[in-house]
Amino acid sequence: SDELTQATSVSVSPGQTARISCSGTTLASQYAYWYQHKSGQAPVLVIYKDSERPSGIPERFSGTSSGTTVTLTISGVQAEDEADYYCQSGDKNSPQKVFGGGTKLTVL
Amino acid sequence: QVQLIESGPGLVKTSQTLSLTCSVSGDSIKTSTYYWTWIRQHPGKGLEWIGYIYSSGDTYYNPSLKSRLAMSVDTSKNQFSLNLSSLTAADTAVYYCARGVGPTMELHWFDPWGQGTLVSVSS
Numbered sequence: 001s002d003e004l005t006q007a008t009s010v011s012v013s014p015g016q017t018a019r020i021s022c023s024g025t026t027l028a029s030q031y032a033y034w035y036q037h038k039s040g041q042a043p044v045l046v047i048y049k050d051s052e053r054p055s056g057i058p059e060r061f062s063g064t065s066s067g068t069t070v071t072l073t074i075s076g077v078q079a080e081d082e083a084d085y086y087c088q089s090g091d092k093n094s095p096q097k098v099f100g101g102g103t104k105l106t107v108l
Numbered sequence: 109q110v111q112l113i114e115s116g117p118g119l120v121k122t123s124q125t126l127s128l129t130c131s132v133s134g135d136s137i138k139t140s141t142y143y144w145t146w147i148r149q150h151p152g153k154g155l156e157w158i159g160y161i162y163s164s165g166d167t168y169y170n171p172s173l174k175s176r177l178a179m180s181v182d183t184s185k186n187q188f189s190l191n192l193s194s195l196t197a198a199d200t201a202v203y204y205c206a207r208g209v210g211p212t213m214e215l216h217w218f219d220p221w222g223q224g225t226l227v228s229v230s231s
Binding site: 031033035040041042043044045048049054086088090091092093094095096097098099100101102 | 112143147153154155156157160168170171204206213214215216217218219220221222223224
């Protein structure tokens with residue numbers, strides 16, 4: 001299965017826009033999914049199928065895809081958004097799933 | 109509201125077999141069409157997909173773990189389980205269970221997840 005690469009960390013001030021990217025060759029043909037993970041809590045799905053937002057997820061979370069890179073954008077970042085964010089995708093030839101290494105979002 | 113809760117031993121010995129259970133509430137494993145999944149996170153590392161079991165009992169495992177892995181479903185208790193044998197320190201991780209949602213085994217994502225259970229492997 002392919003690998004997904006994410007930056008280790010991103011820092012933004014409250015109210016700014018955070019962009020977290022994920023790259024990998026599988027993203028050219030497979031959807032991406034994004035999970036928010038706060039320490040000690042269950043990871044939460046925030047974006048599915050590149051850009052769809054589950055019910056209950058604030059509108060400030062959005063996703064885009066271009067070629068082999070997908071981006072999670074958090075507009076108007078709030079302190080509560082501080083967390084680790086993981087991208088995930090699949091393999092077109094098997095049910096195997098792959099995760100990125102995670103990006104720690106720090107709200108300054 | 110669907111909830112998943114992992115349970116199992118926090119400490120296991122090297123070479124032994126790890127048994128974990130995920131209890132599901134708010135949904136029926138027997139009648140649903142989801143991919144009941146295990147995922148783990150090594151200390152300070154990212155997430156690793158372990159595998160899934162479908163409500164029919166069909167399974168698919170991470171090739172790197174396949175030789176040591178077995179999953180099962182107990183529909184009477186609405187639980188699914190993971191058995192991982194021949195443990196080493198490299199199996200020390202937080203283990204999560206999750207519901208795989210999507211139309212096919214190639215196309216699904218995870219929602220919701222359990223909070224995870226820490227498993228330490230030591231001699």
